[in-house]
Amino acid sequence: MSACTGMQRPVEAPPPKPVAAPPMHLVRFADLEGPSGPGKPHSEAGWADFYYKRGDFKRSIALLSDAVAKDEGNGVLWRNLGSSYAMDDDFDNAVLCFERALKRNPSDTKSCYDLSVVQGWKGNLPQAESAAKDGLAVAPMHGGLHSSLGNVYDDEGHPDQALREYATALRVNPRDTVTRFNRGGLYFKLKQLGAAEGDFDEVLRITPRDLEAAQNLAAVYILQNRLPEAEKLNEWVVRQHPQDEDTLENAYFNLGIIYDRQNRVEHALNMYQLALQQAPWDAAAYVNAAVILERLDRRSEALAYWQKYQRLFPASRRAAEIDKRIQILLKMVALDQGGPAVAKASTR
Numbered sequence: 001m002s003a004c005t006g007m008q009r010p011v012e013a014p015p016p017k018p019v020a021a022p023p024m025h026l027v028r029f030a031d032l033e034g035p036s037g038p039g040k041p042h043s044e045a046g047w048a049d050f051y052y053k054r055g056d057f058k059r060s061i062a063l064l065s066d067a068v069a070k071d072e073g074n075g076v077l078w079r080n081l082g083s084s085y086a087m088d089d090d091f092d093n094a095v096l097c098f099e100r101a102l103k104r105n106p107s108d109t110k111s112c113y114d115l116s117v118v119q120g121w122k123g124n125l126p127q128a129e130s131a132a133k134d135g136l137a138v139a140p141m142h143g144g145l146h147s148s149l150g151n152v153y154d155d156e157g158h159p160d161q162a163l164r165e166y167a168t169a170l171r172v173n174p175r176d177t178v179t180r181f182n183r184g185g186l187y188f189k190l191k192q193l194g195a196a197e198g199d200f201d202e203v204l205r206i207t208p209r210d211l212e213a214a215q216n217l218a219a220v221y222i223l224q225n226r227l228p229e230a231e232k233l234n235e236w237v238v239r240q241h242p243q244d245e246d247t248l249e250n251a252y253f254n255l256g257i258i259y260d261r262q263n264r265v266e267h268a269l270n271m272y273q274l275a276l277q278q279a280p281w282d283a284a285a286y287v288n289a290a291v292i293l294e295r296l297d298r299r300s301e302a303l304a305y306w307q308k309y310q311r312l313f314p315a316s317r318r319a320a321e322i323d324k325r326i327q328i329l330l331k332m333v334a335l336d337q338g339g340p341a342v343a344k345a346s347t348r
Contacts, residue, residue: 018185018215018216019212019215019216019219019246019247020212044063044066044067045063045067045077045080047063048060048063048064048067049080052080052083052084057084057085057087058088061084061085064077064080065081067081068081073104075100075101075102075103075104075105075111078097078100078101078111079097079098079108079110079111082094082095082096082097082098082101082111082114082115083114085097086117086118086121091118091122092122094114094118095115095118095119095122098114098118102134107138109135109138109145112131112132112134112138112145113131113132113135113142113144113148115127115128115131116128116129116131116132116135116145116148116152117148119131120148120152120155125155125156128148128152129152129153131148132148132149133149136149141168141172142172143169143170143172143173143176143179144169146166146168146172147176147178147179147182150162150163150165150166150169150179150182151182153165154182154186159189163186166179166180166182166183166186167183175206177203177206177207177213180199180202180203181199181200181203181210183199184196184197184198184199184213184216185216187199188216188219188220193220193224196216196220197221197224200213200214200216200217200220201217204217209240211237211240211247212247214233214234214236214237215233215234215247215250215251215254217233218230218233218234218237218254221233222254222257225261227258227261227262230254230258231255231259234251234254234255234258237251238252238255245278245279246278248278249275249279249285250275252272252274252275252278253272253275253282253284253285255267255268255271256268256269256271256272256285256288257288259271260288260292265292265295265296266296268288269289269292269293269296272285272289272292273289276289280312281312283312283313283316286308286309287309289305290302290305290306290309293305294329299332299336300333302329303329303330303333306322306326306329310322
């Protein structure tokens with residue numbers, strides 16, 4: 001029997017855990033000169049495009065750096081170099097390149113869009129907003145720019161403005177799954193679950209193998225207590241063997257929540273343990289696993305989880321409560337281990 005009634009159910013922190021929005025797509029690499037034969041580039045820019053499309057961004061950067069040194073007035077080269085830097089996570093150099101592209105062609109909406117996206121990635125929201133608005137002054141119905149502006153407003157805490165921008169972007173391109181995903185995430189935060197479900201469902205209709213959309217749709221189902229549907233989606237995500245550890249950990253965690261609500265506690269415990277194999281820093285999974293172990297009267301195992309949590313998160317806002325729980329369990333485990341010896345001695 002537990003003496004700490006405040007922890008008798010797994011915490012739902014956060015139940016469910018929505019998947020983060022995917023990054024906005026940068027504009028595709030411009031085809032400056034085309035191939036000299038079937039799939040054969042014949043210039044530095046062409047080879048840079050070749051390597052960019054294969055994910056070798058450092059080699060693309062090296063080639064484009066040489067190209068812009070020879071043709072500094074070419075705004076497209078600067079934009080492509082910025083794209084390569086951005087995909088290589090060098091956002092500072094990406095911004096410099098997009099700004100140089102715009103100096104050479106102020107009406108280049110592709111560079112405005114890319115600059116807005118990267119400034120958003122950097123957390124420079126005023127600059128991201130300014131770049132998006134500069135582009136929209138040139139092309140008022142540029143869907144990507146409206147979408148990027150929507151992201152800025154969302155991050156700034158202006159959901160109504162964000163929803164207006166997302167709606168405009170989707171009128172321009174109804175099959176824009178990134179914008180629709182982001183809008184679904186905003187609806188989720190606003191607890192407008194029906195609208196969120198509609199967006200995630202549409203993303204899956206367009207791209208049926210989108211694991212992030214499937215998980216977020218499952219998160220909606222959990223909050224609506226549609227547990228069999230949520231279970232089915234998360235199990236499907238696990239079967240896809242995602243390479244991203246966060247995606248797999250999130251699916252296991254939410255399956256733990258589902259199974260616990262169905263009172264399938266052993267299954268729930270297994271899922272939390274699998275989540276921790278993927279993400280050993282998942283605080284909520286430690287708490288939920290420990291609580292279930294206490295419910296199963298597996299006190300020594302529960303104690304180990306609480307102690308691990310305490311070591312990993314010493315500054316937790318629940319530190320005092322958890323320390324008290326550990327002290328109680330230490331005494332209970334000691335009694336459990338000493339019980340048989342005491343009983344035997346009392347019969348002599």
